[in-house]
Amino acid sequence: MDQRSKIAILGYGAEGRAIYNYLYDKGYHELTVCDQDVDLKAKLGDGVSAHLGESYLHDLDQFDVVFRSPGVKYLEPGIQAAIAKGVDVTSSTAYFLDQRPCKVVGVTGTKGKGTTCTLIHEMLKASGMDSHVAGNIGDPAISLLNITDADSVVVLELSSFQLQDMKASPDFAVLLNTTEDHLDYHADKDEYMRAKEALLAHQKSEDVAVLNKDYEYVKFYEPVVKGMTKFVSVKEELKEGAYVENDEIYYSEKGKKEKVCKVSDVALIGSHNLENIMPSIVIAKTMGVDMKHIKKVIKGFEGLPNRLEFVKEVKKIKFYNDSFSTGPITSMAAVDSFEDPTILIAGGYDKGLNYNEWALKILTKPSLKIVILMGDTASIMEDAIVEADEKLGEAEGSPTQVLRRQNLEESVLTAFAEAEEGGVVVMSPAAASFDQFENYKERGKAFVGYVKKLK
Template sequence: MNYEKKKVLVVGMARSGVAAAQLLRASGAEVTVNDSKTEEELGQQLKPLEGLQLERCFGCPAMDLLEGKDCLVISPGIPDTAPFVVKAKEMGIYVIGELELAAQLSRGTLIAVTGTNGKTTTVSLLGEIFANSGKVTHVVGNIGYPFSLASLVSRKEDMIVCEVSSFQMETADTFHPHVALLTNITEDHLNRHGTMEVYTAMKMRMFKNQTASDYAVFNADDPGLEGLSKQVKSRVLFFSRKQEVKEGAFVRDGQIMIRMDGNEKKICGTDEVFIPGPHNLENALGAVCVAAAMNVPVPVIRHSLKTFRGVEHRIETVRELDGVEYINDSKGTNVDSTIKAVQTMSQPTVIILGGYDKHTSFDPLSREIINSPMIRHAVLIGETAGLIRNSLERVGFNHLTDAGSMREAVETARSLADKGWCVLLSPACASFDMFKDYEERGRVFKEIVRELK
């Protein structure tokens, strides 16, 4: 789409909104930026917009700014059911999100990854694989670096690896990745989407514009994805750590294999993958499928799997003190993600749980904890502490302590952990009740841990 001289309203001045405004101005649009916060409250967030010719409307409702606009760009945090969004559509205004805008204006080959868990690790690993193959690679999207910033500089020969959330898919229209990967689907974000059916439909929108010349990659081990591959028009690859697949990546006798067009190639041993845990083996297998679809040489894939160190806030070792290992898994923002962290633990562990309520059941996590030989105690924080306590007590797990802050949680966990144990922050919840986002929560945890003497 051509945005030159179009009158565009950008609502929400977090990272993606600010980046969208920059991209729109570079594309010749007449841009109005808006946020319910005042300019003083937004502070340094607006610094990238200094010197740009924009109409700035802060601390006022977006509803008052719709008249005369051709396009409305909303941040992922704004649902498409918000009254001003509904009104804009009624007025005939073209409504999109920052991800859709950036995809329309970018150059390069687009790879997209979505799913409940594993997205950030997988896109980061793919970024490393493509960079190691000699490609200029932009890792963008829900990972924290806005797609719009990459669209300002991307070239036709570049690779763009995009982490996609269900929120972003609500406002996707022409989004068309050449390779799209769905890691898994488990219960999450029902406070936004209402039902699992709607949540799954949002994830599947990523494949909507693909054709027979594109690739769709699915996790054959995830029951939540059963039947979904039949909905796509693209060529399907599967990955599995439990069974061999006809087309895609799998494990045979401890070796990661890729099979395409009847040809098999050995990548490396599962024990050579640096990042730990069965969930990370799944992430690696998904990345192998994508890399193979893009004709990345096997030695490059092998080297990347052996050297990739993982991502911050995902089963990240912070330090060892007095024989106790402290692990930051603040990115465990839902039940399934924390279940995977629990399954990774190989030493006795005190786990810190709790946070913002997304209206999901904690019972699957409670069953995993009671059956785990490693989880010895849980320290509970945040607004979901009571819900988690009730769920754990129902399955007979009673080694529980409440904490009023992250510092108190860490100090309590330290007092409970013996030499040879782990202290694991994996909250199974979002962070908005106590922190700006999971990254801030993880940083605070790490700061407190590093201050321990």
């Protein structure tokens, strides 16, 4: 690619805008914005070449290079046709990895990416390193090329959408638990799993990969690893990595173990967050961070917005916002995080996920008293609960009450009316937000707003 190249920018969201601005500033002026939004023309300004509307993926073979934004599917026929004709299809994240002047930590997985990235970033920053967070959390990675150098570290949150066509891997890779998700985007679970292989497949022998030994996915990804492999586990002692034993967190290197802290010292709510903390410890220690900085972060970091975020206590009822939970696994983890009498608000946009296991958790968690269902998935979830109840029988299931409400505001008001003193109300939808909200952040903001009106 040179300054004479004809370049297309597919999708003009945050990442698309960032790569456009970066390339333009570097003297690449043969740029065309391709986007489905026909109203974008007025925002682009005069002199900006644009191909807008439903046909925005047509005729991509006229370009030398195409930068694909994460929201545009790699397997779209228009993109595949361009690749077949020799067009270089890439992304701003891939370009950043090719051009990076510094070490990069990449984190992916179905859930926990943002929390893990932030933990790593805070640990590195506490030790005095010039650390930056980018990707799905923070700024687009491309925007950091001008402000980082050999002494910097960039911690990248990477989704399957970004990884799918990447031909470079980060120096340090963290692969969290990977379950089915985004089946509205990927063809099937196999494609989703394989999309994440790029995190590991292009590493060098001196690079490091961190995997969770407690999950089946290890068998799928471990053969792909090109660098050194370190593990985390809550089930077994490890010679290389981090693990939990007798309610203590340990870090082990070459068989020599070092106590990190007690599990009870962790500020984050929910035992599932141990799966985010342990890889962070491994990366930080591997990069030379002193244990005192690691301990300080673990004991002080209370989490990100929309991830089991404490909102308010009203009449001795605590409200938690877990809007980032867009699948059953994270919603189950939220339910498991509380032993006080709990009401769960769930439901949203249907991504084609299976709720059978989630339904079993709903019926077998003794502290869960009521589940309030809303949105497109309400019927699907209720059917799964009915089916699970039939399988369990009266002896095994708990008397969880199921209620249906039209929207989030009604759900919050009902939860407040039904909650016990000393109890918990948690919105952990187990579904995406697009049926009623623009994104999970807007849903979380709405929930917080409704809760703050309660008296």
